[in-house]
Amino acid sequence: MTHAISLTPAEIGGIARRIDRPVVLVGLMGVGKSTVGRRLAAILGTDFIDVDEEIERAANRTISEIFETHGEAYFRDGERRVIARLMGEAHGVIATGGGAFVDPETRGIILGQAIAVWLDCDVDTLVERTSRRNDRPLLRTGDPREILAKLKDQRSAAYADAPIHVLTNNGPHAETAERILEAIDAWL
DSSP states (O other), X not given: XXXXXXSOHHHHHHHHHHOOSOEEEXXXXXXXXXXXXXXXXXXXXXXXXXXHHHHHHHHTSOHHHHHHHHXXXXXXXXXXXXXXXXHHTTOSEXXXXXXXXXXXXXXXXXXXXXXXXXXXXXXXXXXXXHTTOSOOGGGTTSOHHHHHHHHHHHHHHHHTTSSEEEEOOSSOXXXXXXXXXXXHHHHO
């Protein structure tokens, strides 16, 4: 079942014309940054970039391999450099990894050069969504529910610096993308 966008093409076009910098989606793993980001970019008629995919392409390694070989601090440094580069390339919608916005320097880059949107949902939904893939290094060290609850508690204050906060749910991605557009419209 597909959800029809209730915003008209004219309304979407009006919002899109007012967006003068990248829309950067932040939030925990599993909130839907990549999936919803692709849908949002399609609605806006712009490109979509997944930061984790860009890092893997640049390093010619998976995120898991980078974490295992070099550790999280090394990964975050590379992530910051990739995000800074992407900010300068005028992309439309960018999905970050879950920890990117927690880094103060990376958060400053995003807040200064983009429209930051915090996608958020409950821990049960995060557990269900993240269980679909086995490429989450931070979830390999224990009980995923405990880890996600702890990460949500630790990172929410940083995510709250994003000027736009949108709750995701298990509804169609188009609905979430439309709520993001409406929130950006209200914020602008």
